[in-house]
Amino acid sequence: MDSYQITRFAQPLEKRSYPTPALKGREVLVKVQACGVCHSDLHLWSGYYDLGGGKRISLTDRGATLPFTMGHEVAGEVVAVGPQGDASAIGRFGVVYPWIGCGQCDACRSGHELRCETPRTIGTRKDGGYSNYVVVPDARYVVGYGPLDPRVAAIAACSGLTAYSAICKLPPLTKDDHVLVIGAGGVGLAAVSLLSHLTPARIVVADISEAKRQGAIAAGASAAVSNEDEARCTEAVKAICGGSPRAVMDFVGTQSTGQMALGLLGRGGHMIVVGLFGGEIAVSISMLAMRNITIQGSNVGTLEELEDLVELLQDGRIEPVPIASRPMSEVNDVLAELLEGRAAGRIVLAP
Known part of the structure; x- marks a missing residue:
């Protein structure tokens, strides 16, 4: 498995190779087709969020460890499942819902994962899609995208979902x-x-x-x-x-x-x-x-909202935003373009 990782904050990502992960429980392994580059990745890359008034949230203080693989807008194919996983999911082409809670707290148990204080967000807390494979905790977080272009499906996980959820408010x-x-x-x-x-x-x-x-x-x-x-x-x-x-x-x-x-x-x-x-x-x-x-x-959106959005996109009435495709190997160039405000529309990486 080849991943482009933060090894030092605000420094170019490094390509590193690892064995394909062994799956546990209901986990599924998704082979990445496309991964969007989101503006929030710049905050992760820099190592902090600016709160104003000279205050910052340090990712290190929040438990982030390096090396780390960003990428929370992922579309791909389920190619393997864990020992308790849903075998029927193998072969599913879907968009990964990345905003996953701990699964144990009251918020998660009541179906409100976005309220979870200790989330397992893919690409921000757990290794994400700047790679050729990503591990997802359960097949239910891989939403089938049907006839959609996988690039359009990928960006639905964050930019599309964030916009849709904000509009719903x-x-x-x-x-x-x-x-x-x-x-x-x-x-x-x-x-x-x-x-x-x-x-x-x-x-x-x-x-x-x-x-x-x-x-x-x-x-x-x-x-x-x-x-x-x-x-x-x-x-x-x-x-x-x-x-x-x-x-x-x-x-x-x-x-x-x-x-x-x-x-x-x-x-x-x-x-x-x-x-x-x-x-x-x-x-x-x-x-x-x-x-x-x-x-x-308004921050991202729920799994149900992503399912609704994907269904909405599938009917073809909504024109997708302009999307540029780039190879994963150009990820550092893409981050620089985003940082300098030179990127119009969305940029999606392919392994």
Whole structure:
């Protein structure tokens, strides 16, 4: 088994070879067809998450050990199962649901794995898909993708699922409502494509990149503006919406985008924060109540939501975001492109 691993944080990944893993219990071995490169991989690669105000979450302090194999957007074929595994799963082509809990706590036992405090997330806690094989705890976490392109199936596990789950948290919308999407990278662009099919609301996009703004228009946005200057962006959005948007979805998650999103909310406005770039914003507690404002975080999604999303993608009505294919051997080049903001759409690696 060949894996591209972090051996030192913020340094190029190294290719290392290991014996094919021996499976235990209900584990299954998935031969990787495609693995998406997600922006959150940059945080893992750097070794920390920025919490704002000079505070960080160190992955080492959270128990991360090196070497480690990233990659949580995986599509592939089940080629082996453990001694208590479901043998009928062998030969299944599916997308791996990576957001797996410990399986023992109250949250997991009640079917709420995303609330688990000690998860076994593939690609962030357990070795992931920057490899030619990945071990999955149970066959039920390999969702058959049917006629889908495996590259499209792979990115459904995170960027697609993250966008879909965030949209599911929106309040009821009408054709007279506007939704502002901040950030038209891989996840934001997926949200635009899904929003145009799942809601009647008009979609406005803010991004500093002209190319990404054009991509958002092609994906279904009715308008796109630059957010390089916060004040001008706010003015432009309000002009387009005829006031405040009904909801703002921040797929960047910096101090400036968060503050702009909050400032744009009208009475009863709903702000959903998805991006993880870091920082902190000032919030008036009184104004939350007086203006009935909702600020909600959204991180990835449930297994059931992934199953629903895959079914939705299979009917062919939703145009997938642009996908570039690269060999796994170019993973360090891809990470550099992502870090420098040069990647449009999504990049998927193949062993």
